[in-house]
Amino acid sequence: MRPEAPVAAALAPVRAALLAAARAQAQRLLAEADAEAAATLAAARAQAAAMVEQARTEGAADAAIALAGARARARRGARAIAMAARRDAYLSLRKASRAAVRRLRDDPAYPGLRDGLAAAMRGRLGADPVLVEGAAGRMVAETAGRRVDYSLDGFADRAVDALGTELEELWAP
Numbered sequence: 001m002r003p004e005a006p007v008a009a010a011l012a013p014v015r016a017a018l019l020a021a022a023r024a025q026a027q028r029l030l031a032e033a034d035a036e037a038a039a040t041l042a043a044a045r046a047q048a049a050a051m052v053e054q055a056r057t058e059g060a061a062d063a064a065i066a067l068a069g070a071r072a073r074a075r076r077g078a079r080a081i082a083m084a085a086r087r088d089a090y091l092s093l094r095k096a097s098r099a100a101v102r103r104l105r106d107d108p109a110y111p112g113l114r115d116g117l118a119a120a121m122r123g124r125l126g127a128d129p130v131l132v133e134g135a136a137g138r139m140v141a142e143t144a145g146r147r148v149d150y151s152l153d154g155f156a157d158r159a160v161d162a163l164g165t166e167l168e169e170l171w172a173p
Contacts (some may be wrong), residue, residue: 001022089170090160097156104152105137114139124148 104110118131121141129143136151160167 086170090167093167093170094157094160097160098153100158101152102136121148121150 104113107113115151117139118141120131121131121139121168125141125143125146125148127143129141129146132138132140132142134151137150139150141148142151
């Protein structure tokens, strides 16, 4: 037997105890590392879930803002289209009324109407106003800073303007 053998045999229980303690400590450390890793992974998953939920909430809020903006732009666009259609209808009415009143010049009774308008202008302005007649039934009288417009287009425009809120019926549903 070798001289170290009795020492080795005497230390065998110590060696076994140290190995067992080292194995137990290693298992404890591995278990603690596994637990710490599981806790870290669980915390990371919870943080990721919270971040996803926050992103979802922020995304929904951003989408709501974007949707509200898109709806507002659509309403403004629709309003602009409606206003343009109303303006076109108004201008068409004004144009049609002028055309209808201008056709009076072709009526055989127009010279009498023109004379009556001239007399009415003289009556409104008094002493010798300057009467100006022009194309398309234009009749204007002026005197001392006063002016009267009895032109056919003027009558048509005033008739359309006199409709006031009744014009809303043109585009009301």
